[in-house]
Amino acid sequence: MKKHTLAMVGFGGMAGWHYDLIEKLDNLSVAGIWDIKEQRREYARSRQIHVYESQEALLADEQVDLVLVATPNDVHKSIAIEAMKAGKNVISEKPVTLCSADLQEMINASKQYGRFLTVHQNRRWDEDFLTVKRLMEEGTLGEVFRLESRVHGSRGIPGDWRQEAEHGGGMVLDWGVHLLDQALMFFPGVKLKRVYATLTNVTNQLVDDGFTADLGFANGIHMIVEVGTSNFISLPRWYVLGTDGTAMIEDWGENLKIVRACGADEEDVVPVRTAAGLTKTMAPRREDSIFTEERPEEKSDICDFYRNVMAVLEGREESLIKLEEVARVMRLMEAIFESAQKQQVIYFEK
Ligand code: NAD
DSSP states (O other), rough: SSEEEEEEESSSHHHHHHHHHTOEEEEEEEEEEEOOOOOHHHHHHHTTOOSSSHHHHHHHHHTOOEEEEEEGGGHHHHHHHHHTTTOOEEOOSOOSSSSHHHHHHHHHHHHHTOOEEEOGGGGGGHHHHHHHHHHHHTTTTSSSSEEEEEOOSOOSSSSSSOOOOOGGHHHHHIIIIIHHEEEEEEEEOEEEEEEEEEEEEOOOOSSSSSEEEEEEEEEEEEEEEEEESSSSSOOSSSEEEEEEEEEEEESOOEEEEEEEEOOOOOOOOEEETTEEEEEESSSOOOGGGGGEEOOOOOOOTTHHHHHHHHHTTTTTSOOSSSSHHHHHHHHHHHHHHHHHHHHHHHEEOO
């Protein structure tokens, strides 16, 4: 008998991923699912997964102590609140909901019904992110002054509801929520002072199909966060600039590359000659004036997300995903939309 029992509302692509992950855990089992689409219910049955008759039947099941909400974004709030009202603890998929006011309602419900509410910010376990975080903590690059985080695809917005505003579609809410959460995790006690953002509508006019956000932190670090879905050539996943060197991770699963000055004399720089002129400023470094290093990415185990949720329920640990962090990301996403709409820098309170 496993200690905790979870049921899923919404059984689409992501819920299937959760199902496979939970199978690896010792103390969590899945009691069943509910989805509004018969085709998805049929699919669950074909995998011998119990299908409830309705959401109400799922919430009435006394053996269930945890509900995963894995529906389109616009219905996370109502389902999570219903679940907490029925006495269940809740994991909501990201983005937790569509705006700060809605999130506050969810937080209020969590307090009112005394239930645990958390959000599946799984990309905190991304190995490339953890590698860059470690690099920043080590100070290998001297003083970091600029950090760039990007994900680029070339197929526009996938699926159906992700292309529609009423379901909480668009790339700020879909991918931005991950990258912005990571961005704010780099500097926990440091205030974000300002943001300037532009959105793209290359393949979709109803919601953003990409964005670039320029973040200014109180510690002077300037960060670019970008999501693109019409990029047939991708820029590096991470690019970090410090006073002593530069680091880059080209793509998921790839090594961290670091190039640092080694203090050798660089007096006799050979200029680069182009058809129309010459430059010493932009000339590449001589090989004997730099160290080049490659490191494999840090290792992580995404099962730790669920292990932490169970430890919170048992009173053994604090939640790794704090609702105030989720709220901060939500305010940042709102500021990104405001900045793009007004074409202005948005300043955060002191
Ligand atoms: P999907 O379209 O594949 O699945 C959503 C399912 O929810 C569908 O089967 C749909 O029929 C069902 N549904 C819709 N409204 C419902 C309702 N009121 N009650 C019950 N079922 C309902 O979408 P997806 O890709 O699985 O995304 C689901 C959620 O997971 C979204 O919030 C998305 O942002 C999130 N997601 C997170 C990650 C991640 O890495 N954390 C990755 C992908 C998706």
